[in-house]
Amino acid sequence: MRIGELSRRTGVSVPTIKYYVREGLLPSGELSSPNQASYGDRHERRLRLIRALLDIGGLSVAAIREVLAAVDDPDRSVHKVLGEAARRMTPRYAEGGDDASLASARDQVRQLIARRGWQVDACNPAATALSETLAALDRVGHGEFAEVLDDYADAADRVADADLAYVARKAGLDDLVEGVVIGTVLGDAMLASLRRLAQTHRSSTMYEG
Structure with missing residues (x-):
């Protein structure tokens, strides 16, 4: 696909895509002519990961570069890659x-x-x-x-098991990292909401009636 189609598919503007290429976050497209480059599914996947790290994870461009370097390091274990992403968030x-x-x-x-x-x-x-x-x-x-x-830690252990069980269903390393980003940031928000709901319920049974 051309860069215009990549932009339409991902909702990321063409100038921003070019900026990510210049910054080394996104691989260059394959040149099909002196002024034309072709992009594939790998570029789309990586671009979505960049946006997840930026928009949801709140990472800086420099931090994203380090996370992606870990993703692309063939000698880095999945544990270390996921640890790098979590540490940055x-x-x-x-x-x-x-x-x-x-x-x-x-x-x-x-x-x-x-x-x-x-x-x-x-x-x-x-x-x-x-x-x-x-x-x-x-x-x-x-x-x-x-x-x-320790009560909080017990709950955290159970949540971590659920998080990693979800992430383990992801096929590629990019998917794994994106799962950690989504699960950590949005999962924190979901957990906070569930906690408040449970508190409201518990307090109603303990202090009312």
Whole structure:
């Protein structure tokens, strides 16, 4: 297909497609003449992945380039590719100060990881974000929230199993990464909505009537 048809199929403008090619995110089309290039299904698949990483994942062009480099690395395992995509989508929170609350929270997270036998580095961005969240809770007088950390971790394990079972149905590596992006970002929104629905139901049975 020509670049115009690729644009129509994906909803991405021709100038933007050319920009992605220049930035090394999208492979160049195959030249059919000095001024004409042909694009195939692989280009369409990659272009949709780029848009998912950008629009849904909120990644920068530089971060997308790193994720795609991992996808295209034949020596990179699926686990590492998915880890790279997930790592890039983990929010970075502004630290509230390197105080006793944060030190205690970091220790709680390290203990949680060890207790559950999770094969995760304590320096993982998600572990850092969790430490910051626990520290913030402690600073506003709700440090006891950490007592339900294992209950949350139990739920997270079940959600992760569901996530990866869904992703495992994907055939290609591009599909796998896109599944992680969609599942992580939109899955977070879905999980938050389900939590609120469940809270409303539970509170009605506990505090009303």
